[in-house]
Amino acid sequence: MLSYRHAFHAGNHADVLKHLIVVQVLRYMAQKDKPFWYIDTHAGAGAYALDSAQATKNAEFDTGIGPLWDRTDLPPAIADFVDEVRGMNPDGALRFYPGSPYLAWNAMREQDRLRLFELHPTEIDVLRENFRDAGRRAMLYAGDGFAGIKALLPPAPRRAFVLIDPSYEDKKDYARTIETLDASIQRFATGTYAVWYPQVQRPESQRFPEQLKRVLPTNWLHASLTVRKPSADGYGLHGSGMFVINPPYTLEPLLKDTMPYLVRHLGLDAGATFKLESKLS
DSSP states (O other): OOOOOGGGTTTSHHHHHHHHHHHHHHHHHTTSSSOOEEEESSOTTSEEETTSHHHHHHOGGGGTHHHHTTOSOOOHHHHHHHHHHHHTOTTSOOOEEEOHHHHHHHHOOTTOEEEEEEOOHHHHHHHHHHTTTOGGGEEEEESOHHHHGGGGOSOTTSOEEEEEOOOOOSTHHHHHHHHHHHHHHHHOTTSEEEEEEEEOSSHHHHHHHHHHHHHOSSSEEEEEEEOSOOOTTSOSOOEEEEEEESOOTTHHHHHHHHHHHHHHHHOOSTTOEEEEEEEOO
């Protein structure tokens, strides 16, 4: 399906959870001198204007980055993420929001590389424009990241962070994500993989976390943030999750300090909660 445009949702509570984890994984990987690749199967436009018609239509950033923007008591992981957003907004006004590719580019060193897939014809054009000065360090592919990632694994430096975050508007994305994750691990077992998923009232979404756990019996971490009770009409996003395979050892303790704060400040009703579980060897 090619109708999805992430600009309508940029900076919402799901982006906050996803991107604070992305920032922590990238910072950890950059601590070692050896180069790494960042691979994004569904890169989107790379960065977003929050004053655009798409972003202001539902102002979903008011459920995520908005409530955090002016706070001075942020836990370390959230502060790291918000600092990255501030880097795009040097005048202090929240007007721009970084997608995962922008966050990765900001974390990368001269020896690291970006590999970005985007299937939507409009989004890939915007992504190209946003990375027009990146040179050969960033390779952009107009195509299906589920299919394209196979050719990139294992990466040349044998270090990589792979983000798989389709829109799941097509329910086949759930099965394709599992298949892609499993095949990728078979080709490159030591990579760090992060899978984002939405919490919606759809059977595929509700059983998805347990399916992810079966891909690899150990070395995984699962964090989910629910911001409200599921709506009575069965529609809408009430939360999201991130499932990380081969996570940095630093990630779980950071999230233990972070998730309760997100519930307090992004929760919308009594249904707000979080889950943090892991099976690490």
